[in-house]
Amino acid sequence: MDDGGASSASPHVLEAGQPRGKARLAGILLHGRDRTREEKVVLADHVDVDGVRWLAPAAEAGSWYPGRFFDPIEANEPHLSQAIEQLDRVVEEAREGGRLDPRHIFLVGFSQGACLALEYGLRRPGRVGALVVFTGGIFGGPEHPRSFPASLLNGLRVLLTGSDADDWISEASTRQTAGQLTTLGAEVTLRIYQGRPHVVSPEELDEARRFIEGLKS
16 A cells, blocks of 8 residues: 555645545544554555545544543533544545535544444534444443434444453443434444454454445445
8 A cells, every 4th residue: 555645635634545536435544642654555455445545634642532431422512523623624625526426435443433433424414424433432422322313324324342351441431322323323343352362353354344334235
């Protein structure tokens, strides 16, 4: 995969894969807390799906929001809303003036970036067609439940992964998130891995490759 340098949308967005105007899909890569966009581009290289234009924005302070996903959502504001607005701009660039419709735009996030991807799907329904959620949960968690309109996520495809041994997001939280998404109309593929620490495993990358290939149809 060739690194295309900085995006035309913003100097804070790194590009890789197919150039603007040539891709069949656009994937937006969201890094975890205190991680980098460059690491996400390397991850996209390991996914290795042809025909994708990858866009990797960076959180200005290294983190998209200050707290944990299971805190009351107000505890992560205004940072969370600012991250959503930043992501809006990247999604707009991914659309290429309407050349790609939402069915061909997807988000990929790990950990904090995965939680942000889920929040974007909930706040901006219909703006992207799919989410790849490597170890993430819906903000608020079981202690601070939130309500959403029925059928909010109809048509959204989600790959959600988790582990029975992750120190940051429990298997129970992952399963609860899958249930919430399904209730809201999303088509969810859930994968729970045994003994996997807080990383993206090769098995998850293989699963993501198959999932993203399926978005081309």
